[in-house]
Amino acid sequence: MDKSLGRQWQTSQVAHSFSRAAAAYDSVAVLQRQTGDELLDRLALLKNTPKTVLDLGAGTGRQTAMLAARYPKSHIIALDIATAMVQHARMQHKQSLGLSRHLPKNKRTSYLSADAESLPMADNSVDLVYANLCLQWCDPRRCFNEIQRILRPGGALMFTTLGPDTLTELRQAWSAVDNYPHVNQFIDMHDIGEAMAAAGLAQPVLDTDHYTLTYDKAHSLMQDLKTLGARNIHVDRRRGLTGRQAFAKLAVAYEPFRKETVLPATYEVIYGHAWCGETHQQRGEAGMVSIPISQVQGRKG
DSSP, rough: HHHHHHHHHHHHHHHHHHHTTTTTTTGGGGGHHHHHHHHEEEEGGSSSSSSEEEETTOTTTTHHHHHHSTTTSEEEOOOOOOHHHHHHHHHHHHHHHGGGGGGGGGGGEEEOOOOOTTSSSTTTTTTEEESSSSSGSSSSHHHHHHHHEEEEEEEEEEEEEEOTTHHHHHHHHTTOOOSSSSSSSOOHHHHHHHHEEEEEHHEEEEEEEEEEEEEHHHHHHHHHHHHHOOOOOOSSSSSSSOOHHHHHHHHHGGGOOOTTTTTEEEEEEEEEEEEEHHHHHBOOOGGBBOGGGOOEEEEEE
């Protein structure tokens, strides 16, 4: 498959899958809430109040509401590639405000359905991009280029994404069943840093943390992933439905990971932040950006 067509297919699959998940998403979004709350705490790094905030990959709007509460005078933009997620977030927002939504102070939140790799915003128009667990579904170079483009001088990016150790137990269990990739492969912190630097983002800082969710059986984990809309988009994935026999083998293969009475599901979460770079000073021939990877700071937790 042509790379551009393959990427288009993946993007459409992500949008479709998360749109289907909108109604039930919050019921199982445990990790998303934990990382979102931690990322909100890290906003204390910002000294100035942003005028315009982009909640990139806003999902059902939980973090959007918290950003609006944190920055009551700011214009908050909730953006997600899944149209149904955007509609759900808008509806939740209206219901929470009641009749007060008609007051001018409560009209500062906008909702958009768009692709993070092609943001519908003007250059230098956003002061803060907040992205909780959405960038793993994007091409990092395209996405960081877009973020750098829309940030105002002095603007900041705060994000979380998933690293390659995510769902390592599930990946290993599936490898005992067949040779198809059943778990998405996420890129590591070094490659994330390189993509940030190549986009011209300044003073990038990255660190990792590991979270473990627990389940009574492998089927419960698989059901949660389905409810979340976390679909396998690997180009070499198995075509067609996976049969009951394969799931039964998976359950057996997952059992060696059981600790006491529960099965662990590990998630590697990469936290990052950076600032709008002075790209007009850094761009060379053919629009290339040259920033040494040594500028990317990191600490591994």
